[in-house]
Amino acid sequence: MPGQxxxxxxxxxxxxxxxxxxxxxxxxxxxxxxxxxARARLSHSLVLFHFKRKDQLGLAxxxxxxxxxxxxxxxxxxRTIRKPRERLQALVSQELQRMSEEPRRLRLxxxxxxxxxxxxxxxxxxxxxxxxxRTAFQDVLSEMSNGKTSGRSSSAGLAAVAVSxxxxxxxxxxxxxxxxxxxxxxASVQGVLEHLGLAA
Amino acid sequence: MPGQxxxxxxxxxxxxxxxxxxxxxxxxxxxxxxxxxARARLSHSLVLFHFKRKDQLGLAxxxxxxxxxxxxxxxxxxRTIRKPRERLQALVSQELQRMSEEPRRLRLxxxxxxxxxxxxxxxxxxxxxxxxxRTAFQDVLSEMSNGKTSGRSSSAGLAAVAVSxxxxxxxxxxxxxxxxxxxxxxASVQGVLEHLGLAA
DNA sequence: GGCCCTATTGACCAAGCGGTCAATAAATAC
DNA sequence: GTATTTATTGACCGCTTGGTCAATAGGGCC
Numbered sequence: 001m002p003g004q005x006x007x008x009x010x011x012x013x014x015x016x017x018x019x020x021x022x023x024x025x026x027x028x029x030x031x032x033x034x035x036x037x038a039r040a041r042l043s044h045s046l047v048l049f050h051f052k053r054k055d056q057l058g059l060a061x062x063x064x065x066x067x068x069x070x071x072x073x074x075x076x077x078x079r080t081i082r083k084p085r086e087r088l089q090a091l092v093s094q095e096l097q098r099m100s101e102e103p104r105r106l107r108l109x110x111x112x113x114x115x116x117x118x119x120x121x122x123x124x125x126x127x128x129x130x131x132x133x134r135t136a137f138q139d140v141l142s143e144m145s146n147g148k149t150s151g152r153s154s155s156a157g158l159a160a161v162a163v164s165x166x167x168x169x170x171x172x173x174x175x176x177x178x179x180x181x182x183x184x185x186x187a188s189v190q191g192v193l194e195h196l197g198l199a200a
Numbered sequence: 201m202p203g204q205x206x207x208x209x210x211x212x213x214x215x216x217x218x219x220x221x222x223x224x225x226x227x228x229x230x231x232x233x234x235x236x237x238a239r240a241r242l243s244h245s246l247v248l249f250h251f252k253r254k255d256q257l258g259l260a261x262x263x264x265x266x267x268x269x270x271x272x273x274x275x276x277x278x279r280t281i282r283k284p285r286e287r288l289q290a291l292v293s294q295e296l297q298r299m300s301e302e303p304r305r306l307r308l309x310x311x312x313x314x315x316x317x318x319x320x321x322x323x324x325x326x327x328x329x330x331x332x333x334r335t336a337f338q339d340v341l342s343e344m345s346n347g348k349t350s351g352r353s354s355s356a357g358l359a360a361v362a363v364s365x366x367x368x369x370x371x372x373x374x375x376x377x378x379x380x381x382x383x384x385x386x387a388s389v390q391g392v393l394e395h396l397g398l399a400a
Numbered sequence: 401g402g403c404c405c406t407a408t409t410g411a412c413c414a415a416g417c418g419g420t421c422a423a424t425a426a427a428t429a430c
Numbered sequence: 431g432t433a434t435t436t437a438t439t440g441a442c443c444g445c446t447t448g449g450t451c452a453a454t455a456g457g458g459c460c
Contacts, residue, residue, distance in 0.1 A: 011437085027318050029229075033418065043439050045420090050437095054418065107317050114311045116375055117304075118227050127375040134372075134380075157388030160380055164368020165361065172334075172360055175316055175327040180334075180360055188357030195395030211407085233448065243409050245450090250407095254448060 012050050012060075015040050019061050024104045028111045031058065062125055065109050069099070070129040072136040088140055089193050092162055093186060100170045100182060107174055134159045158196075165189050212250050212260075215240055219261050224304045228311045231258065262325055265309050269299070270329040272336040288340055289393050292362055293386060300370045300382060307374055334359045358396075365389050 018040035023031045033054055037044035051057040078094065081087040099106055109126075116123035137159040153161075169185045218240035223231045233254055237244035251257035278294065281287040299306055309326075316323035337359040353361075369385045 027315070029315075030318075032416080034416085044418090045440075046438055048419065104317070107314055110310065111314045113371075113375070114307055114314060115227070115229075117307050118230075123375055127379075130372065130375055131379060153388035153391035154384050156380075157384040157386075158392075160369065160372055160385050161365065161388045161392055163372060164364050167371075168364020168368055169360070171313075171367075172330060172363060175313070175323055175330055179327075179331055180356075184354050184357040185360050186357075188353035188361045191353035192358075192361055192392050192396070196392070232446080234446085244448090245410075246408055248449065 011046075015042070015047055015050055015057070016060055016064060019057055020064060023061060023108050023111075028058070028108070028115065031061075033057070059121060059125070062112050062122060065105060065112065066125065066129040068102075068105055069109050070126075070133040072133055074136075074140075084140070085193070085196050088137075088162070088196070089190055091137070091140060092166060092189060092193065095166045096169055096186060096189065097182075099166055100173065103170050103174050106167070106170050110171065130163070134163055137162045165192075211246075215242070215247055215250055215257070216260055216264060219257055220264060223261060223308055223311075228258070228308070228315070231261075233257070259321060259325070262312050262322060265305060265312065266325065266329040268302075268305055269309050270326075270333040272333055274336075274340075284340070285393070285396050288337075288362070288396070289390055291337070291340060292366060292389060292393065295366045296369055296386060296389065297382075299366055300373065303370050303374050306367070306370050310371065330363070334363055337362045365392075 015036060019031060019036045022035050022039050026035065033047050034044045036057070037047045040047070047057070048054075051060065072091075072095065074091065075094075078087060078090045081090055112122055113126055116126050134156075138155050141155040141158050141162075169180075169182065169189075173180050173182070173185075215236060219231060219236045222235050222239050226235065233247050234244045236257070237247045240247070247257070248254075251260065272291075272295065274291065275294075278287060278290045281290055312322055313326055316326050334356075338355050341355040341358050341362075369380075369382065369389075373380050373382070373385075
């Protein structure tokens, strides 16, 4: 029976939240219009009324996931660390732990990531988010070497390396969590970053 | 018209090859029984005759992908390098370039990887392959520190870090290849590994 | 030469999918 | 108080999917 209505923005948010939950549990494969509708206790027609096509719902969901994962916030405790190398180490450590906190969300991002190979819009969205995220690291790094490259590494290259180290752990751990301890990994990352900024 | 037959092993190999090509082009989503059959110029019933269920075909394909990506061969030029740290650097460099050579295959592996979250068999298969791959690095690393931990890093942790560095580049580059140069990244990786094995 | 086994095919099926549409009820405009 | 617009629903459609099955053709065996 049509009747009990709701504000449009609220509905869209409700549907998006349901889509997020469905995607976390069943993956993007399981993200069907009907599953989202059932989760939100709505008819599947209504979901298609608010998001004209399924992929629009998917792209809106991707935006939410990107905002949650690939956005870097630099807290005061870290910003005020004097030595640039220690500041970088603290930042990498923070991000590594943050990514590991919600492995299902990172896995969802990774699902979108692989689909970016066949979908230009997805590729562009994640590419932009990743580029922004990398640049944030690059800013911290360029101070480290006072503008010029440190050793044989450019700051852009080092930023990409930092990103590899950060997402590398949860991605590996999502397969065999018992064999790969987070503390062990984190210690090695810190060890590897220990001698940065010295002349080669 | 049933008639022109073929040896069983040959047929399975032919179907598997077709499945590989389909998956490379269209992703795991596009890997339908009918698409594989069409690619191999066979009826889709025949594909299901040789691989009883679709997921058996998928698992066989995963084995092939794993054998192509997560298997480490240590050539003589690298094995004979005297300094352990340089040997590791050369090995990481080789693997990084090898992974980047076939980005579509790595992307396919990554697609399986994310599906491991919802499928125990896939998770176990990739987990085993990854563990084996990591162990191979660990062997090279343990010589580096003569058995004891180097700095604050365990050899297991360092092996995982090496894997992160190796797969991190192609995974990032698959989204924005023009912004992230391989040489730049590789130089930074070498720079980061430069001071390994020194006391902290 | 008849027999069985294996490989192969096309026809078929039920389920699930994204998407459309007419009907309807509530909010809003006039 | 009527007309219009906006949300909402269930019924429906066409398509694709994985899977089954009976029919059939060839190869090997005795």
